Amino acid sequence: MRFKCIIFDLDGTLVDTIGDIAASMNHALEEGGFPSLTRESYAKIVGNGLKNLATQALPSSARDEKTVDTVYRSAVTYYRDHPADLSRPYPGIPDLVAELRGKSDRRFVTKTAVLSNKADSITQLVIGKLFPPYAFDLVMGERPNLPRKPDPATTWELITELDASPRETLFVGDSEVDVTTARAAECSFLGVSWGFRGRAVLEAAGADRIIDNPAELWELLALRY
Structure with missing residues (x-):
């Protein structure tokens, strides 16, 4: 059986977005009079949405609902104005995406999301x-x-729209959130070691297949063809 679709996580999988995430959240923190965090700190706490990130980025004494909401809204406003000032696709990703999209015979995969x-x-x-x-x-x-994520509802919605089933879907991601999502949605999972979390975190989360280069995805697809 082949994969009919591949679902990619964005941050840490397709694109190194940590610079813009950090800039947006630090802008909001500084606007509120709170200390900013380093890029490395953000890489450890991203993955569960910007509101959760705002909570994690604030000092523990300032995590009340009103403050979190204010910082979150400020970060979102800044991010919308600066969505890709510092972000770049990881090496090899543009070629991979173009090849997947350009396969006229669609031998390996029919849809990508x-x-x-x-x-x-x-x-x-x-x-x-x-x-x-x-x-x-x-x-x-x-x-x-x-x-x-990791609730499987949005994954199932994508799979349905792409006219596939969970068994025909490969979920590609860099974090423990993605591992849990794929498992909950009953999809196959492929971890990428170049993202924000790294191989050790993926292995601890239960990922049994991890690649170090986007080109390695073709080997997996060939095995499934």
């Missing part, structure tokens, strides 16, 4: 600025009234 816990409006902006038009069949970020 992006699923992020980043707000949908920002997710669309990042993809639109860093990839050619129609590079992916579907792009989805966090939307109102839909649970974020």
Whole structure:
């Protein structure tokens, strides 16, 4: 059985977005009179949406609902104005995406999608600025009234729209959130070691297949063909 679709995580999988995430959140923190964090600190706490990130970035004494919401809204506003100032696709990703999209016989995969816990409006902006038009069949970020990863609901929604089943879907990601999402959605999972978390975190989360280079994805697809 072949994979009918591949769902890619965005941050840490397709694109190194940590610079813009850090700039946006630090802008909001400094605006509120709070200390900023380093890029390395953000890499350890991203993955569960910007509101959760705002909570984690604030001092523990300032994590009340009102303060978190204020910092979150400020960060989102800044991020929408600066969605890809510092972000870049990882080496090899543009070629991989182009090859997947350009396979005229579609031997390996029929559809590709992006699923992020980043707000949908920002997710669309990042993809639109860093990839050619129609590079992916579907792009989805966090939307109102839909649970974020690792809840499988959004994954299932994408799979349904792409006319596939969980067994025909490969989920590609860099974090323990992605491992849990794929498991909950009953998809196959492929970890990438170049992202924010690294190989050790993926292995501890239960990922049994991890690649170190985007080109290695073709080997997996060939095995499934």
